[in-house]
Amino acid sequence: MDEPQSNPSTLPLYFLSKLVRDNGVIVVLSGEGADEIFGGYEWYDDDAGQKKLKKLPNFILKPAAAIAKGLPEFRGKTTLLRAGRPVEETFIGEALIFDEGEAKSILKPRFQNSRTVRQITQPIYDMVKGKDDVTKKQMIDIKLFMEGDILQKADKMSMAHSIELRVPFLDKEVMRVGEEIGTEQKIANGTTKYILRKTAEQKLPEEWYKRKKKGFPVPIKHWFREEKHYNFVKDYFNKPYVAEFFEEEKINKILDEHYNGISNNARKIYTILVFLVWYERYFIKES
Numbered sequence: 001m002d003e004p005q006s007n008p009s010t011l012p013l014y015f016l017s018k019l020v021r022d023n024g025v026i027v028v029l030s031g032e033g034a035d036e037i038f039g040g041y042e043w044y045d046d047d048a049g050q051k052k053l054k055k056l057p058n059f060i061l062k063p064a065a066a067i068a069k070g071l072p073e074f075r076g077k078t079t080l081l082r083a084g085r086p087v088e089e090t091f092i093g094e095a096l097i098f099d100e101g102e103a104k105s106i107l108k109p110r111f112q113n114s115r116t117v118r119q120i121t122q123p124i125y126d127m128v129k130g131k132d133d134v135t136k137k138q139m140i141d142i143k144l145f146m147e148g149d150i151l152q153k154a155d156k157m158s159m160a161h162s163i164e165l166r167v168p169f170l171d172k173e174v175m176r177v178g179e180e181i182g183t184e185q186k187i188a189n190g191t192t193k194y195i196l197r198k199t200a201e202q203k204l205p206e207e208w209y210k211r212k213k214k215g216f217p218v219p220i221k222h223w224f225r226e227e228k229h230y231n232f233v234k235d236y237f238n239k240p241y242v243a244e245f246f247e248e249e250k251i252n253k254i255l256d257e258h259y260n261g262i263s264n265n266a267r268k269i270y271t272i273l274v275f276l277v278w279y280e281r282y283f284i285k286e287s
Helices: 010-022 034-038 048-053 058-069 077-084 100-106 117-127 133-159 172-180 194-200 227-237 240-244 248-259 266-284
Strands: 027-029 164-166
Touching: 010 133, 034 133, 034 172, 034 194, 048 077, 058 077, 100 248, 117 133, 133 164, 227 248, 227 266, 240 248, 240 266, 248 266
Parallel strands: 027 164
Antiparallel strands: none
């Protein structure tokens, strides 16, 4: 990857690209951009709990969310916060692995002064000021998730096997059409990518265009609870250079609690691990 990137779907995409190349294919089409442009992610639509809460008067919902923000975790807290606070305060897309307080707590002081989440997202939200919440979420995903994550991942994993990957949904004309389509045509009656599915209805079998969206899941939750992989990570979390960046006791606690089934810290573990593997590869082994 040349840089630390903690999207686990990088792994299967690498091997899928290898499989494609081994079968003699050198140019492929991929669907990157369809979700961001036509409203494909489930987080663009309010879940059932948010829809119920948003029926409450604002003079009840907003103060309740403000109070909940300062309380310890409880069942339904996230739903209440998302329903009762502006999207600018609650949505940062797939980037949420650690909340800011926890991130600072595991880092050495010299690495705690980076930009805040709001400093990163606010300029993007300013680009769509006055738009509906779905449009705002789409813009966050286009500028951060798509540009900074999935396009780089797709390009690098395909090129690792000398495959040319093309992304037709990111054609300028297709993007222009997507920009002109209203939110009610992107998400309708709980169906994401509604207008794209209706278009596909003319060309594809029903089981394809009605198929529930599914990402590229990787079972890291289970892997990090297997002794072999736990020991692999444990070794990395306790290498000499780790203390330069992290509070070792705290990241080992994150790993151990996951291994023992106390909590699901798989994405946190993978994020830290990817950074450490990258740092060792480029700054220790090649120094």
